[in-house]
Amino acid sequence: MSAAEAPGAAGAAEAAEVPAAASSGAAVGTGVQRLERAFADTGKRAALMPYVMGGFPTLEDSLRIGQACVRAGADVIELGVPYSDPLADGPVIHAAGTRALAAGASLGGVLEVARSLAASVPVALMCYANMLFAPGAQAFVQRAVRAGVSGLIVPDLPQGEAPEVLEICDAQGLALIPLAAPTTTAARLRAIGERARGFLYAVSVLGTTGERRALGEDLEEIVARAKASTSVPVAIGFGIGTGGQALRAAEAGADGVIVGTRLVRAAAEADDPADGVGAVVAELAAALSSTVGRAAS
Numbered sequence: 616m617s618a619a620e621a622p623g624a625a626g627a628a629e630a631a632e633v634p635a636a637a638s639s640g641a642a643v644g645t646g647v648q649r650l651e652r653a654f655a656d657t658g659k660r661a662a663l664m665p666y667v668m669g670g671f672p673t674l675e676d677s678l679r680i681g682q683a684c685v686r687a688g689a690d691v692i693e694l695g696v697p698y699s700d701p702l703a704d705g706p707v708i709h710a711a712g713t714r715a716l717a718a719g720a721s722l723g724g725v726l727e728v729a730r731s732l733a734a735s736v737p738v739a740l741m742c743y744a745n746m747l748f749a750p751g752a753q754a755f756v757q758r759a760v761r762a763g764v765s766g767l768i769v770p771d772l773p774q775g776e777a778p779e780v781l782e783i784c785d786a787q788g789l790a791l792i793p794l795a796a797p798t799t800t801a802a803r804l805r806a807i808g809e810r811a812r813g814f815l816y817a818v819s820v821l822g823t824t825g826e827r828r829a830l831g832e833d834l835e836e837i838v839a840r841a842k843a844s845t846s847v848p849v850a851i852g853f854g855i856g857t858g859g860q861a862l863r864a865a866e867a868g869a870d871g872v873i874v875g876t877r878l879v880r881a882a883a884e885a886d887d888p889a890d891g892v893g894a895v896v897a898e899l900a901a902a903l904s905s906t907v908g909r910a911a912s
Contacts, residue, residue, distance in 0.1 A: 645788025646765030649737040650813035653690045654848040654870055659903040661865035662690040664739070664850060665896050666875030668882075669694050669728050670720025671711040676888050677725075681732045683893030684878075688900025692732050693768065693873060696725050696742040702771055707876045711883065722746065726762040733763030739792060739813070741768040747780070756783050766790035766813040781810050792816055795844070797837050808844030814871055817841040818853045819864070838868045858902030865903055874899060 644652070654662045665684040669677050681692050697712035697720050704712065722742075729738045740759055747755050747769055759767060767789055772780060777793070784791040790813025795804055797818065808815060817837055834851070841849045850871030851864045861872045878892050885891025 646737065646760070647788055647790045647812055649765045650691065650739075650790050653737050654814065657690045659688070659690070659865075659900065660862070660905070661869050661903055662848070662850065662871040663688055663861070663896070663900055663903055664691040664693050664852075664871055664873045665689050665878050665892070665899075666693040666695060666708075666741070666873060667728075667892075668697060668708060668711040668715060668879055669725030670697055670715030670718060671879070671882065672714065672888055673718055674720060674724045674728060676882070677715075678728045678731055679889035680878075680882055680892045681728065682735075683889040684896045685732070685735045687893045687896035688904075689736060689896060691737045691739060691765075691871070693739045693741055693875070694725065694729050694732065696722055696740065696746060698743045698746065701743065705876060707883075708879050711879045726758065726764070729759075729764050730762045733765070737765035738763065739766035739768055739790070740764045741770075744769055744771045744773065744776070747772070748776075752776075752780050752783050756780075756787050756789055760787045760789055764789065766792045768792045768794070768816060770794055777810065781812070784812065790814075794818055795841055797833065801840075804840060804844045808841070808846075811845045811847045814848040814850045815841055815845045816873070817849050817851050817869070819851050819855065834864065835867045838864075842868060842870075858898050861899050862902045862905060872899070872903065 667677055667681045667684065671677055681694065684692060695708070695712070697715040699716060701709055701712060729740060732738050767784060781791050792813050793807045793811050794816045795807050795818065799807065819834060819837060838849060838851060848870035850873050851869040852873030852875065855861055855864060855872055855874050856877035861874065864872045878895055881891040881895045882888040
């Protein structure tokens with residue numbers, strides 16, 4: 616069953632369930648421009664992009680988690696919309712999405728979380744193609760932009776549909792952020808890099824999201840291939856969960872570091888999810904602010 620069909624799933628209830636931002640003064644410029652500034656002005660060795668599952672453990676909690684990430688040093692927030700059939704998500708994030716859906720999380724509620732967070736940092740909304748196409752790409756993109764979203768990540772966006780969606784996003788100033796896998800061919804990587812907006816999401820490992828004990832020895836090659844294919848920053852994700860791994864990604868040349876599963880696990884395990892996630896993000900930010908020493912793998 617798709618998210619749109621599931622009771623309480625994304626795209627169902629539309630009532631705002633979290634307080635909206637009091638001011639959008641920080642949200643100046645288009646989404647593409649805000650992402651450009653975030654990477655340029657990070658002050659760290661790479662921009663730090665924590666992943667937050669919208670609606671987990673509750674919508675209010677996910678807003679508090681996002682705010683804690685900002686206070687701890689996040690440059691961009693990747694905000695996930697819970698979905699019943701997430702092809703890119705490992706078991707930890709999948710379980711969080713399932714719990715969020717069961718609690719009644721909706722696309723409308725997650726966009727209100729985005730609206731509040733966007734007052735402080737750019738928000739990249741991570742969703743699946745069914746959510747995008749069910750109401751129509753034009754309507755979905757316009758709604759995301761009204762909520763202050765800066766970028767859109769759609770892991771299962773069909774290649775044949777990407778040009779049309781890119782045109783719609785470009786017209787609204789919303790960055791359509793593509794993913795590139797380690798096995799992506801050179802020709803396809805060039806095509807992906809040419810249409811990347813905001814940043815290129817380079818996947819560090821094969822498979823789904825999740826923590827790894829060590830990053831692969833080919834990390835430098837993955838980053839170098841991605842950077843050679845595009846003019847936008849390259850952020851590396853999948854498998855990064857420690858400060859040492861984040862620093863190694865930066866030293867490999869990544870312009871940004873995306874951390875997901877480790878933070879979702881912290882939210883699930885902590886008595887106070889926001890405090891638990893904030894502490895981990897602070898450690899990651901400190902590692903990326905380091906100017907001495909080599910990272911552990």
